[in-house]
Amino acid sequence: MSTVTAPAQAPAPTAPVLPPISLKAPIAYAVVAVLGLVLFGLLGPNGRTSGFAISTRTDVIQVPVFHVPSKLSAALLCLVALALAYLHYRATTTRRRPSPWIAPGYGVAMVLAFLIWAVAGKDSVLPLTGLLAGSLFLALPLVFGALSGLLCERSGVINIAIEGQLLFGAFLAAVVATLTKNAYFGLVAAPVAGVLVASLLVLFAVKYRVDQIIVGVVLNVLVVGLTSYLFSTVLKLNSDTWNAPPGLPVIPIPVLSEIPVIGPVLFRQTALVYLMYVVVAVLQVMVFRSRWGLRLRSVGEHPKAADTVGIKVNRTRVRAVLLGGAVAGLGGAFYTVGNSLAFGKEMTNGGGYIALAAMILGRWRPKGALAAALLFGFANSLQQQLNVIGTAVPSQIMLMTPYVVTIFAVAGVVGKVRAPASEGIPYVK
Amino acid sequence: MTSTSSSGTGAGDQTPPVAAAPEPAAAPEPAPAPGAPTGSRWRQVALEIATGSAGVTVLAVVLALLFGGVLIAAADPTVQAAAGYFFARPLDLFGAAWHAVSQAYAALFSGAVYDVEADSFARGIKSLTETLTLATPLILAGLGLGIGFRASLFNIGAQGQVVLGAVFAGYIGFAFQLSAPLHVLLAVLGGAIGGGLWAAIAGVLKARTGANEVIVTIMLNNIAVYLIAYLLSLHSWQRPNSNNPQSPALHDSSMFPLLLGDGFRLHAGFLLAIVACLVVWWLMERSTLGFQFRAVGANPEAARTAGISVATVTVWVMVVAGALAGLAGAAQILGTEGGSGLTEGIAGTVGIDAITVALLGRSKPLGIFFAGILFGALRAGGVVMQARTGTPIDLVLVVQSLIVLFIAAPPLVRAVFRLPSPRSHVGAETPSALTAKEVRA
Numbered sequence: 001m002s003t004v005t006a007p008a009q010a011p012a013p014t015a016p017v018l019p020p021i022s023l024k025a026p027i028a029y030a031v032v033a034v035l036g037l038v039l040f041g042l043l044g045p046n047g048r049t050s051g052f053a054i055s056t057r058t059d060v061i062q063v064p065v066f067h068v069p070s071k072l073s074a075a076l077l078c079l080v081a082l083a084l085a086y087l088h089y090r091a092t093t094t095r096r097r098p099s100p101w102i103a104p105g106y107g108v109a110m111v112l113a114f115l116i117w118a119v120a121g122k123d124s125v126l127p128l129t130g131l132l133a134g135s136l137f138l139a140l141p142l143v144f145g146a147l148s149g150l151l152c153e154r155s156g157v158i159n160i161a162i163e164g165q166l167l168f169g170a171f172l173a174a175v176v177a178t179l180t181k182n183a184y185f186g187l188v189a190a191p192v193a194g195v196l197v198a199s200l201l202v203l204f205a206v207k208y209r210v211d212q213i214i215v216g217v218v219l220n221v222l223v224v225g226l227t228s229y230l231f232s233t234v235l236k237l238n239s240d241t242w243n244a245p246p247g248l249p250v251i252p253i254p255v256l257s258e259i260p261v262i263g264p265v266l267f268r269q270t271a272l273v274y275l276m277y278v279v280v281a282v283l284q285v286m287v288f289r290s291r292w293g294l295r296l297r298s299v300g301e302h303p304k305a306a307d308t309v310g311i312k313v314n315r316t317r318v319r320a321v322l323l324g325g326a327v328a329g330l331g332g333a334f335y336t337v338g339n340s341l342a343f344g345k346e347m348t349n350g351g352g353y354i355a356l357a358a359m360i361l362g363r364w365r366p367k368g369a370l371a372a373a374l375l376f377g378f379a380n381s382l383q384q385q386l387n388v389i390g391t392a393v394p395s396q397i398m399l400m401t402p403y404v405v406t407i408f409a410v411a412g413v414v415g416k417v418r419a420p421a422s423e424g425i426p427y428v429k
Numbered sequence: 430m431t432s433t434s435s436s437g438t439g440a441g442d443q444t445p446p447v448a449a450a451p452e453p454a455a456a457p458e459p460a461p462a463p464g465a466p467t468g469s470r471w472r473q474v475a476l477e478i479a480t481g482s483a484g485v486t487v488l489a490v491v492l493a494l495l496f497g498g499v500l501i502a503a504a505d506p507t508v509q510a511a512a513g514y515f516f517a518r519p520l521d522l523f524g525a526a527w528h529a530v531s532q533a534y535a536a537l538f539s540g541a542v543y544d545v546e547a548d549s550f551a552r553g554i555k556s557l558t559e560t561l562t563l564a565t566p567l568i569l570a571g572l573g574l575g576i577g578f579r580a581s582l583f584n585i586g587a588q589g590q591v592v593l594g595a596v597f598a599g600y601i602g603f604a605f606q607l608s609a610p611l612h613v614l615l616a617v618l619g620g621a622i623g624g625g626l627w628a629a630i631a632g633v634l635k636a637r638t639g640a641n642e643v644i645v646t647i648m649l650n651n652i653a654v655y656l657i658a659y660l661l662s663l664h665s666w667q668r669p670n671s672n673n674p675q676s677p678a679l680h681d682s683s684m685f686p687l688l689l690g691d692g693f694r695l696h697a698g699f700l701l702a703i704v705a706c707l708v709v710w711w712l713m714e715r716s717t718l719g720f721q722f723r724a725v726g727a728n729p730e731a732a733r734t735a736g737i738s739v740a741t742v743t744v745w746v747m748v749v750a751g752a753l754a755g756l757a758g759a760a761q762i763l764g765t766e767g768g769s770g771l772t773e774g775i776a777g778t779v780g781i782d783a784i785t786v787a788l789l790g791r792s793k794p795l796g797i798f799f800a801g802i803l804f805g806a807l808r809a810g811g812v813v814m815q816a817r818t819g820t821p822i823d824l825v826l827v828v829q830s831l832i833v834l835f836i837a838a839p840p841l842v843r844a845v846f847r848l849p850s851p852r853s854h855v856g857a858e859t860p861s862a863l864t865a866k867e868v869r870a
Contacts, residue, residue, distance in 0.1 A: 071617065097568075144462075166763050198530050204834060204837065205839055208837070208838035208840060208841060210834075210837040210838050213583055214833070214837060215790050215837070216832070217585075217784050217785070217788070218785060218788070218830045218833045218834050218837075219830070219834075220831065221781070221785060221826055221830040222826070222827060222830035222831065222834070224823075224826055225823050225824065225825070225826025225827035225828075225829070225830060226823075226827055228821065228823035228826070229504070229821050229823040229824050229826075229827060230502060231505075231823075232503065232821035233504035233821060233825060335808045344850070350650075350651065351649075353585075353647045354647075354651075356643070356644070356647070357644045357647060357648065360641055360643075360644055361644075384519075394659055394662065396655040396656070396658045396659035396662065397655070397659060399655045400651075400655040403648040403649075403651045403652045404646065404648075404652060406648050407630075407634070407640070407644075407645055407648050407649070410640045410641060410645060410648075411637075411638045411640040411645070412632075
C-alpha cells in the first residue's frame with residue numbers, strides 16, 4: 001500500500017536537523033501515575049472515606065467538612081495525572097512546548113491522591129487550609145535565604161554562609177526583642193546580624209580573595225560556635241532577661257483575609273510574611289528590569305566587560321553581598337520572633353543549605369526560588385499534619401521525601417543549570 | 430618564581446607545546462627558589478615548612494586562641510564583676526581575666542596533650558591518646574574531602590557518607606558471626622563500600638545529568654539522617670528488650686584491636702588513618718588515576734581534550750572520597766564507640782568538621798594528618814575544659830573556624846602582627862589550595 005508514497009519522501013534534503021525527542025519526562029510522569037493508581041487506588045482500603053476541612057473556625061463564610069470515598073477518588077485523581085502525562089507525551093512527540101500547567105497540575109493531582117490515601121478511614125479530618133498556611137510559614141526562612149544567595153551569586157560571590165546569616169539573625173532578633181520587649185525591634189535587629197556575617201564574607205572573599213566556598217563553610221561553623229557559646233554562658237543562665245522574645249502578632253488584612261482558603265493562607269499572617277511578598281516582588285523586578293539589576297548581573301557574568309564600561313566591580317559585589325546578608329538575617333528572625341520561640345543551639349538546623357538548594361532549583365530567579373522554597377515548606381507542613389493524624393507511612397520516610405524529590409528535580413528537571421558565569425572567581429583589576 | 434620570572438601566567442604555568450617539556454608532568458608545585466636544587470624531594474618539603482606559611486599557621490593559631498580568650502574572659506562572672514568597678518581598680522579586671530583564661534586553656538592543654546594533674550604517667554598521657562582517637566575519623570574523612578577539592582568537586586556530603594559507612598560496618602559487626610581478623614576486615618570493607626556507594630549517587634548524577642554536587646550531597650546528608658533513624662526503628666535493627674533507637678552491641682571479633690590495652694580508647698583505626706594518608710599520597714601524586722583527578726580539577730576542558738573521560742573521573746573521585754569517609758564511619762563504630770552499637774548520633778559532626786580539616790590541611794595528606802590531630806586535640810581538650818572550668822565546648826568551634834579563616838588570609842595575619850610581606854618566599858603570598866583561582870588576563 002505504501003509503495004506509492006515512498007518515493008515522495010525522497011526530495012526533502014532541506015529539512016532542518018532536529019534534536020532527538022527525549023521522552024524521559026512523560027515516561028517518568030506516567031510510571032509514577034500508574035504506581036499511584038495501583039497503590040492508592042486499586043490496592044487502597046475498601047469502603048473508607050477521607051475527610052478534609054477547608055474553613056477555619058473563625059471564618060465568616062463557613063464551608064462544611066466534606067468526606068470523599070477514598071478508593072474511588074484516589075483512583076480518579078491518578079487517572080487525571082495519567083491523562084496529563086499523555087498530554088505531555090503528545091506535546092513532546094509533536095515538538096510543541098508542553099503547557100506550563102501540566103507539571104503543577106500533575107503534582108497537585110498526585111499529592112491529593114496521596115493525601116486521600118494517607119487519611120483514609122481516620123477519624124480526624126485533614127485541615128487543608130492549615131496545611132497550606134503552614135507550608136507558606138515554614139517556607140519563610142528558605143525564601144529569604146534563597147533570595148540572599150541569589151543576590152550574592154548574581155554578583156559573582158558564592159554565599160554558603162546563608163546558614164550562619166539565618167542563625168545569627170535568629171540569635172540577635174531573640175536577644176533584641178527580649179531586651180526591648182518588642183518583637184518588631186527584633187525584626188530590625190535581625191538584618192543587622194546578617195550584615196555582620198556578610199561583612200566578614202566580603203572581607204575574606206573580596207578583599208583577601210580567599211575561596212568563597214571555604215569562607216562560607218567556615219563562617220557557618222564560626223556562627224554556630226559563637227551563638228552556642230553565648231547561649232550556654234549568657235542566655236541560658238538568665239533566660240528571662242536575654243532569651244524570652246515576644247512573638248510577632250498575626251495581622252489579618254481586612255476583607256482579603258475573609259476569602260475562603262486564600263484568605264487564611266495568604267492574608268492572615270505576621271508582618272514577616274507580608275515583608276516576604278514585598279521582597280520577592282521587588283527583587284524579581286529589580287534584578288531583571290532595572291539598571292541596578294543589569295549592573296549586578298553583568299558583574300556576575302563578565303566582570304571585565306563590566307569594568308570596561310565603568311562599573312565598579314568589587315564595590316557592586318560588596319553592596320550585593322551586604323544586601324544579601326540583610327535579607328538572610330531577616331529570614332533568621334523567623335526562627336525566634338516569627339515563631340515566638342526562644343533561641344536554641346543550632347536552631348536553624350540546616351535551613352541555610354536547603355535555601356541554597358531552593359535557589360539553584362529556582363534557577364537563580366526570585367520567582368523560582370519562592371516556588372522551590374514553597375515545595376520544601378509544603379513537605380514539612382504535610383509531615384507535621386500527618387504526624388498529628390497518624391498514618392501508615394513511617395515519619396522518617398515522610399521527612400526524607402522533600403530531599404529525595406529535590407535530588408530528582410536537580411537531576412531530571414533542572415539538569416545542567418547555568419550558574420552566573422563568574423561566580424566564585426575574585427576580580428582583580 | 431622570584432621577582433625575575435614573575436611575568437608568567439601564574440601558578441598553573443604551562444610550557445609551550447613547541448618546547449620539549451623538561452619537567453615531569455606530575456609536578457604541580459611551582460618551581461622552588463633558585464637557592465634549592467630541584468633534586469631532593471625532602472629539601473622541597475623542608476623548604477615548604479620553613480617558608481612563611483608555617484609561620485602564618487602558628488600565628489593564626491595564636492590569634493584564634495587570643496580571640497577565644499577574649500570570649501572566655503567576657504563570659505566569666507568574676508571578670509564581669511571586676512568590669513563593674515573598672516575605673517576604681519582597673520588591675521582587678523586584667524587579673525580576673527588572666528585567671529579565667531589561663532585556667533580554661535590549662536584545662537584544654539590537660540585534656541589534649543598531657544594531664545598535669547594526673548597521678549601517673551599513664552593517666553597523664555591518656556589525653557594524648559584521646560586526641561589521636563578523636564583525630565582518626567577526622568583524618569579519614571578529611572582525606573576523602575581533600576581528594577574531592579583537588580578534583581574541583583565540592584563534596585559537602587562527608588556527613589552522610591560517614592553515617593552510611595557506620596551503618597554498613599555496624600550491621601556486619603552485630604549481625605554476622607565470624608572469626609576475628611576476617612570479621613573486622615569485612616566490617617571495615619563494608620564501611621568503605623557503604624560510604625563509597627552513597628557518594629557514588631552524587632558522582633553518577635553529576636556525571637550523567639550534570640546535577641550540582643553541592644545540592645545532591647547536602648540532600649544525601651539529610652536523607653542519611655532519616656535513613657539511620659528509620660533503620661533503628663526497625664525490629665531487626667533494635668537491641669533486644671530495649672525501646673531506645675540503638676542497635677545490638679557489636680561482636681568483639683568485629684572490633685578494631687586496642688593499641689594500648691584496655692585503659693585507652695586508641696584503636697587500630699588510627700593505624701588505618703596513617704596507612705590511608707600514605708595511600709592517598711601515592712594515589713594523588715604517583716598514580717595515573719590521581720593524575721586524572723588533578724587534571725580534571727585543574728581544567729576539565731583540557732582534560733577532556735587530552736582524552737580523559739571527565740564523567741568517569743567524576744564518579745571515581747566521589748567513590749574514593751566516599752569510601753574514605755565510610756572508613757571514618759567504620760572507625761567510629763568499630764573503635765571509638767567501643768562496640769556499643771549503632772545510634773543516630775554515631776557520626777557526630779565528623780563530616781562537617783572534616784571539611785575544615787581538609788581546608789586547613791590544604792587538601793594534602795600530610796597537612797590533613799596534622800590538621801586532624803590539631804582538631805582532635807581541640808575537641809579532646811574542649812571536653813576536659815568544659816568539665817573542669819565550665820567553659821562550653823562550643824568555644825572550640827569558634828577557635829577552629831578562626832584558625833582556618835586566618836590561615837586562609839595570610840595578609841590579614843601579617844597585618845595584625847605588623848610583619849613585613851615576605852617577598853623572597855615562594856608561594857607565601859597566596860597559598861594555592863586555599864585561595865581561589867584568580868582571573869587570568
